[in-house]
Structures are given as C-alpha cells and as structure tokens.
Amino acid sequence: MTSLSLLLWIVSAIVLQVAIFLAIGFWHHWRNYQSLRGSLAADLAGPAAPPEPNDVGAAAWTGYRTFRVDRKVVEDAAQSVCSFYLVPEDGEALPPFLPGQFLTFRLELPKVSGDSEQVVRCYSLSDAPRPEAYRVSIKRLPLGRSSNFFHDQVRVGSRLQVRAPAGHFYLDRSDSPVVLIGGGIGITPLLSMLNWCLAEQPGREIWLFYGLRHGCELVMGAALKELAAAHPNFHLHLCYSDPEPADQLPHESSHRGRIDLSLLRLTLPLKPYHFYICGPASLMESLVPALEEWGVPDSRIHFEAFGPASVKPRPAAAGLGAVPAPRRAVEAADIVVTFARSGRQFAWRPGAGSLLEFAETNGVAVDSGCRAGGCGTCQTTIRAGEVVYRQTPDYDPDPGSCLLCVCEPKTSVTLEV
Ligand code: FES
Structure with missing residues (x-):
C-alpha cells in the first residue's frame, strides 16, 4: 500500500466517523423537534388536558381538624426553616392530597396583654402524600407573627387546628418533562x-x-x-x-x-x-x-x-370547576364598589385584580390568609350587587358572602367590610 492510499483510507475513516456523529446528532434533534411539535400542536388545538386530580380534588374534611405535632426538624444551616410533622389527633386515616397543595391553620397568637388573637395562615405541604403524617416547612420571617409562633411556641405534642389540603397549584400527571x-x-x-x-x-x-x-x-x-x-x-x-x-x-x-x-x-x-x-x-x-x-x-x-404579584391572572383550567367570567351586563367603567363598614366608595378599574387587591390598593383593610380562595379569611357579606369568581375557590363561602381574594364585581356592589 502506498503512502497516498494509506492517507486516503485514513481521511475516509475520519469522514465516515464525522458523518456518523452528525447523523446521530441530527437524529436526536429531530426526535426532540418532533416531540416538541406534537406537543405544541396539541396546545394549539385546544386547552391542554387539565391536571388530573388523583381522586382528592374535593376537600378531605370540612372545617378544622385537630392535629398534633409529632416531629419538629430544623432544615437549613441558618436555622431559619423548620419542618413540622403533623398527625391527626382523632387517629383516623390521613387523606392524600395533590402535590403542591397547602394547609390552612387557625392559630391562637398570644398578645402582650395576655389575651390571644385568632389568625389564619396557609403553609404549603412540603412532602409527597404519606400515610403517617403531613409535613409543612416554615421559614421564620423577622416580622412574621405566625412564623415566629411556629418556631418559638409550637413544640412536639402541640395541637393545631387545620383545614383540609387545598389549592390549585399542583403537579400534572402527564409524562411531559x-x-x-x-x-x-x-x-x-x-x-x-x-x-x-x-x-x-x-x-x-x-x-x-x-x-x-x-x-x-x-x-x-x-x-x-x-x-x-x-x-x-x-x-x-x-x-x-x-x-x-x-x-x-x-x-x-x-x-x-x-x-x-x-x-x-x-x-x-x-x-x-x-x-x-x-x-x-x-x-x-x-x-x-x-x-x-x-x-x-x-x-x-x-x-x-x-405575596401579591402582578403577573396576569389565569382562569382555572377546564374541568377544575372554573367559573368563566360571563359577559358583563354593565360596562366596567360604570361599576362602583362600596365598602360599607369603611364608608368608602370607588369606581372599579378593569385590570384592578381581585376585590381583595382592589381594597388594599385603596387603603381598605381586609383580613386575608391564602389569597387563593382556600382559607375563608377574606369572606365578606355582599349587601347588594353581584360578584363573579375568577377561579373556583376551595373554600365554600356562606350564602350571601364572597371570597374577596378570588372574585371581582359583576355589577356595582356593596360589601360589608
Ligand atoms: S384569603 Fe383565603 S380565601 Fe381569601
């Protein structure tokens, strides 16, 4: 074999290797492209299939249930986050939940005067559903009364009042990455x-x-x-x-x-x-x-x-009991919101967010907890007018009341707060 033919063989081998390498790379990208195209086509064809609730879409119990703290674990080197493992005091089975949901707590916070004050707070569940206990992990905030209460005064054996897991932010069950x-x-x-x-x-x-x-x-x-x-x-x-x-x-x-x-x-x-x-x-x-x-x-x-974010709100996915806002009988510019107890009245602005955000923006104090329709803290009596829900609340408001955090006015409305 001459040196020229040897050189040709070497060059051919290199070219062949490069071609194989490029073909494999191209095939990988083509597969990704096809998968992406199929998924986008499905998205464009209509609303994506809703996340599939795993048979725990409805509240697992009504009202508050007593839980006992079984374990308390510090989770970070700064010692600012603590996990609480909660077991039901009645000894009954612990219902599963959707990964991403939260628990609502009714807390009795001590006051300097010696009395106590009731507040409602929501904390995300931080572990997968397990039959033995729920886990929430809470960060101590410098001015957070409830987080400091949890860190300083809730101990193993403490009893807490807890509403059923709730919330619409949970993982879908598709096989998409x-x-x-x-x-x-x-x-x-x-x-x-x-x-x-x-x-x-x-x-x-x-x-x-x-x-x-x-x-x-x-x-x-x-x-x-x-x-x-x-x-x-x-x-x-x-x-x-x-x-x-x-x-x-x-x-x-x-x-x-x-x-x-x-x-x-x-x-x-x-x-x-x-x-x-x-x-x-x-x-x-x-x-x-x-x-x-x-x-x-x-x-x-x-x-x-x-906390409040100005990301545009999304309607709840179909199948989750969403209540789409109907066509307005009254132009938004004509809608007036009256806060009766505060004695204040404001013209509604389209895009003002929920009635809770609207109240806060205008300096009307309203109690709130989850800000997502899950805890009932912002429940307010409607004295006159109608509201429309932006998403289905997990908490059922009393007849004649609404949850300010997830609704907006449909007509001019007078609210108790
Ligand atoms: S703040 Fe929890 S339901 Fe409105």
Missing part, C-alpha cells in the same frame, strides 16, 4: 411535587432550579443532593445570588446569580416542558413573561406567588 423553579421558601410545594414525582413517576424527567442567597439557606440540601445522585433523570441546579466561599462556585449544577431565562435556555435541552414556579413576586414577574416570550404556551406555565 417538568421544570420546577423555586425562589427561597417557595421551594416547599416544589419539594412535594419532586418527592411525589420521583416516587410515582420514576421515569419522568424532572429539573429543579432552586434560587437562594447562599448555601446556609439551602433547605434539605443533603436530601436533595442524595436524590439527584440516585435518580439520573432528576437534575438539580442551585442558583446563589450572594454566594459564600463554601458554596464552591462555579460548579456544573451550581450557579452564581438569579434564575433567569438565559440560564434556562443554556441548561435545558429543547423539550415540551411543564414549568412550575413558586417564589417571591419578583421571580414570577420576571420569569413568567420571559417564558411566554420564549414561546412556552400558557397552558404549560404554572405559578404561585408568595
């Missing part, structure tokens, strides 16, 4: 989704982007890292906005900075994901519009804000 995005203590419902998904849909691809300031705030860090090591289809990404030297950056699964679209685009292969986002309002307000601009259909973006 899922991206969970949590900011700060917004991680808690996502932990429930993650644990449920790994247990019940072990083959499903799942990504978790967890935004926090530094490693001391990492909640259940060891458990998350163990899960990532044990499940090849679970991808954990920690995003530190103010990292400390111990956080060992950069690292392939740890990033400096906040979670944003450029990080998602760099990290996620092109696939038809469902996105679940929970965290402070600023996270929603930056990420939700960015995902929409990226081309993610509305039906694949699910979010829940802690």
